[in-house]
Amino acid sequence: MEENKILEKLLATDTSKVADRKDAQSLTSELKEELNKHNYYYYIKDAPIISDADYDRLMKNLQILEGKFPDLITDDSPTQRIGATLEGGFKTVEHGEKMLSLQDAFNYDELKDFLERVYKDLGLPEDEVEFVCELKIDGSAVALVYEDGRFASGATRGDGIIGEDITQNLRTIKTIPLKLLKPQIPPRLEVRGEVYLAKDEFEKINMQREEEGLATFANPRNAAAGSLRQIDHKMTAQRKLNIFLYGAATNPNLSIENQFKLLSFLKDIGLRVNPNIRKATGFEQIKEYIENWRDRRRDLQYETDGIVIKVNKFALQQRLGQTSKNPRWAAAFKYPPEQQTTKVLDITVNVGRTGTLTPVAVLQPVRISGSTVSHATLHNEDELNRKDVRIGDWVLVHKAGEIIPEIIMSIKERRNGTEREFKMPARCPVCGSDVERPEGEVAIRCTSLACPAQQFERIVHFASKPAMDIDGLGPAVVEKLLNKKIIKDSADIYYLKYEDIATVENFKEKSTNNLLDAIDASKSKPLARLLFAMGIRFVGSHIADVLSSNYENLDDLIQASFEDLSKIYEIGPRIAESITTFFKQDQNLKIIEKLKAAKVNFGSEIKNISKKAAFTGKIFVLTGKLSSFTRDEAKEIIEKFGGRVVSSVSKNTDMVLVGEDPGSKLDDAKKYEIKTISEEDLKKMIESND
Numbered sequence: 001m002e003e004n005k006i007l008e009k010l011l012a013t014d015t016s017k018v019a020d021r022k023d024a025q026s027l028t029s030e031l032k033e034e035l036n037k038h039n040y041y042y043y044i045k046d047a048p049i050i051s052d053a054d055y056d057r058l059m060k061n062l063q064i065l066e067g068k069f070p071d072l073i074t075d076d077s078p079t080q081r082i083g084a085t086l087e088g089g090f091k092t093v094e095h096g097e098k099m100l101s102l103q104d105a106f107n108y109d110e111l112k113d114f115l116e117r118v119y120k121d122l123g124l125p126e127d128e129v130e131f132v133c134e135l136k137i138d139g140s141a142v143a144l145v146y147e148d149g150r151f152a153s154g155a156t157r158g159d160g161i162i163g164e165d166i167t168q169n170l171r172t173i174k175t176i177p178l179k180l181l182k183p184q185i186p187p188r189l190e191v192r193g194e195v196y197l198a199k200d201e202f203e204k205i206n207m208q209r210e211e212e213g214l215a216t217f218a219n220p221r222n223a224a225a226g227s228l229r230q231i232d233h234k235m236t237a238q239r240k241l242n243i244f245l246y247g248a249a250t251n252p253n254l255s256i257e258n259q260f261k262l263l264s265f266l267k268d269i270g271l272r273v274n275p276n277i278r279k280a281t282g283f284e285q286i287k288e289y290i291e292n293w294r295d296r297r298r299d300l301q302y303e304t305d306g307i308v309i310k311v312n313k314f315a316l317q318q319r320l321g322q323t324s325k326n327p328r329w330a331a332a333f334k335y336p337p338e339q340q341t342t343k344v345l346d347i348t349v350n351v352g353r354t355g356t357l358t359p360v361a362v363l364q365p366v367r368i369s370g371s372t373v374s375h376a377t378l379h380n381e382d383e384l385n386r387k388d389v390r391i392g393d394w395v396l397v398h399k400a401g402e403i404i405p406e407i408i409m410s411i412k413e414r415r416n417g418t419e420r421e422f423k424m425p426a427r428c429p430v431c432g433s434d435v436e437r438p439e440g441e442v443a444i445r446c447t448s449l450a451c452p453a454q455q456f457e458r459i460v461h462f463a464s465k466p467a468m469d470i471d472g473l474g475p476a477v478v479e480k481l482l483n484k485k486i487i488k489d490s491a492d493i494y495y496l497k498y499e500d501i502a503t504v505e506n507f508k509e510k511s512t513n514n515l516l517d518a519i520d521a522s523k524s525k526p527l528a529r530l531l532f533a534m535g536i537r538f539v540g541s542h543i544a545d546v547l548s549s550n551y552e553n554l555d556d557l558i559q560a561s562f563e564d565l566s567k568i569y570e571i572g573p574r575i576a577e578s579i580t581t582f583f584k585q586d587q588n589l590k591i592i593e594k595l596k597a598a599k600v601n602f603g604s605e606i607k608n609i610s611k612k613a614a615f616t617g618k619i620f621v622l623t624g625k626l627s628s629f630t631r632d633e634a635k636e637i638i639e640k641f642g643g644r645v646v647s648s649v650s651k652n653t654d655m656v657l658v659g660e661d662p663g664s665k666l667d668d669a670k671k672y673e674i675k676t677i678s679e680e681d682l683k684k685m686i687e688s689n690d
Helices: 002-012 021-044 052-068 108-122 199-211 220-228 233-238 259-268 282-299 314-320 381-387 452-463 475-483 490-495 498-502 509-522 527-533 541-548 554-559 562-566 573-582 586-597 631-640 664-671 679-687
Strands: 092-094 103-105 131-137 140-147 150-156 162-164 188-196 242-248 278-280 304-311 330-334 340-351 356-368 371-377 394-400 404-410 444-446 619-623 644-646 655-658 675-677
Touching (some): 021 052, 108 282, 150 162, 188 220, 199 220, 220 233, 282 304, 452 490, 527 541, 554 586
Antiparallel strands (some): 131 304, 140 188
């Protein structure tokens, strides 16, 4: 309670009006302590507890005070830092050139001030200074190093001088090329970019984490940062991260004269550059670009929180120079984050397809990010208690990643005593069954597989695009079919007749036939899609792919024991237990029999892989330059046929694939008397399994 009061006071204080040095010193001390606390939650815990807007306001207040009283600036002030404190788990690496942060402009007056300083410092009129406008990608900054055109290493921004070596994690991002397209590039090239998570991927990850009883990510940027700092790079690979490159460290071997040409060069050599860039001269043209993207950015698949404005010519950038933290030739115009204050009218509980009970705040409708929000998830019991949200509270609401309505905090100062605490129910609110909270999880679950709420969510999931992709069978239609008792489980979808669908409101002849066609087309979806669609706990799309590449058909998987499943790479005890438990349930087996009778595809795309694959259970190491395919392609092929690729040779290694100019791994293979194979050998082994 006391901490919230301090935060509210610091947010409400207009530091531009503070004239007394003693008051300024006290406020400065409180602001430093508050900002350092939130830096810890944001960068180290990957779990911010205040909004970006509030953080920016705190930082701005501190900057104003330090500007008025420079003697209050200390080395440990958050204003003197560029990025995050480093935490153990990764080696550190020094950047070839300092990675600076950008000065922010929160309104057009501040943007004009930046432009005027540029013109004044250069001694040039407005029409002689060209700028480049770029979308500010809201992700995690990284530096990539290419040596002789090959990806050599990568690191987080860290404190701007030293970052964390996350090379292995970055190698899992498919849009980071391991080899550049053109050979005529400098021997060493260090480029900078922003790693991000697409909005739809963010939504999928949070849904899966919620189902697994894990804490959800606050926003896509938070998820991207957390993914990059996974100790196990296989976890990073599952997140489907992406990247846009926006710059490079100074390089005397690059004869490029401006930012616009640099972006074109980066694109030409195979690096991914955001296409939405524009040259601009003067405030009005920059403002036009900013306004053009103010609403359009919501249609993008990635988060943007502003526009970056850079002086185009490098010669002029050098003349302008930099401070210890910021370049004087660039600024970031920040769009105001859309947050609204509204009232909690009620708190209800939603029961998901895996039985998870999720508290949901019913809100007084409010407009946020282009749509009306009347409900916001409170995720789980722990989150509800941590935020201390009560019925009747006034709350601050935003959209996490501009997608999921979420309560940032309750405004406790506005309570009048009529607010009511909410407790999670001891029984399922839909079917009345007992609920349980498994040890080590945050989720409370309904214990009944026959729960009607679970059936609704399961059918919606089954028909969704990532699963069986039955276009036209959305939540509203599923609800109507269930209410009319036309279907009662996922398998009943395949027994729908024309006259059944035609009874549903708004379904005419064409829409009815379209739905029937979509249902029929879904029967031939790959086995992995069907496994994901079934809603087996802990079996997301990636694990479904793993299972379908290890079993010839669904019947074989159903017969698999806990021990059999546990032997598969990436299938741990928790997943193995969930799968075997699922296939022991009579209700689930009855649905599977109905799916088989409807001729839904039960076969794996990889024929007989589990029985015939020579790679099943084998551990491979790759060394040397491969000519027939890239290392990633070789790894994908080996894993496709049941093998596993690791980075170093040990006594447990089964085979070493040797290319041109092999390194010390070949010596290790000889030392341990491990079998070595060539690319031709690998091809023959693959062909023998076709």
